[in-house]
């Protein structure tokens with residue numbers, strides 16, 4: 001079963017924000033659930049939600065293994081979802097999407113497709129929430145983010161920390177408006193976009 005120490009470190013600060021951001025949400029789809037640690041923790045602490053987990057096929061066995069052991073009853077089995085492919089049927093029911101640490105892993109074309117999917121495949125979507133590092137006005141927000149970006153670019157062509165201005169532009173093209181940009185520990189941000 002895959003494990004992320006970063007998820008252990010960031011889950012409580014993220015939950016502290018999500019509790020109010022998701023107070024009226026009912027059907028949340030997590031895109032790129034990874035180890036499933038966030039899903040188990042958030043769903044256990046927000047029992048009014050149904051938390052739908054998803055990831056690419058390669059990550060599903062490990063993700064489902066964690067869910068089988070630790071998921072509360074309001075977490076659904078993981079769905080195979082690659083943002084570049086056709087969206088699953090559940091997308092018709094989703095009122096909130098959540099995705100952590102994915103926009104710097106996907107290449108630019110995939111990030112663009114991600115926002116296009118939010119705009120065209122989620123008819124009930126009310127908000128989209130992203131967690132991760134972002135650059136502002138062409139600058140890294142910390143030396144550690146700059147070093148992380150270098151590691152990403154060396155590891156795989158196309159990966160890298162995204163400019164917030166570009167993300168806001170992609171969102172805007174898909175009827176999503178930035179409502180809150182919240183500073184988080186370790187130079188990360190939590191972005192709340194609402195559908196307009």
Ligand SMILES: C[S@@+](CC[C@H](N)C(=O)[O-])C[C@H]1O[C@@H](n2cnc3c(N)ncnc32)[C@H](O)[C@@H]1O
Nearest residue numbers: 004032033034056081082083084100101102105
């Ligand atoms: C760094 S991990 C983050 C996992 C977890 N959300 C977290 O915060 O620890 C990036 C995740 O993005 C997923 N991912 C990458 N490309 C994707 C794509 N095209 N469609 C859906 N998920 C993708 C990966 O499979 C992986 O689970």
